[in-house]
Amino acid sequence: MEITEVRAKRINGDNRLVGIAAITIDDCFVVHELRIIEGKNGLFVAMPSRRMPNGEFKDVAHPINTETRNMIEAEVLEAYHALPKPEEE
DSSP: OOEEEEEEEEOOSSSSEEEEEEEEETTTEEEEEEEEEEETTEEEEEOOEEEOTTSOEEESSOOSSHHHHHHHHHHHHHHHHHSOOGGGO
């Protein structure tokens, strides 16, 4: 599997959500709404999810192993860090 495109966008707000991203896998499958979140230990990528009737969130799409999750997170965060900072725009 290869991530062939990453599109990231900064979100300006007062919460922990700092960006959103979409990835294209093998030039044939897109996953939208990956959230870039400022956590206690730095940025991390949350997979697209949906709120269930009981109030819990369940991932709509997610990697099934740590290696793939780490690869997606690294690619998304690299694209996010390459974006111009708000004061540079």
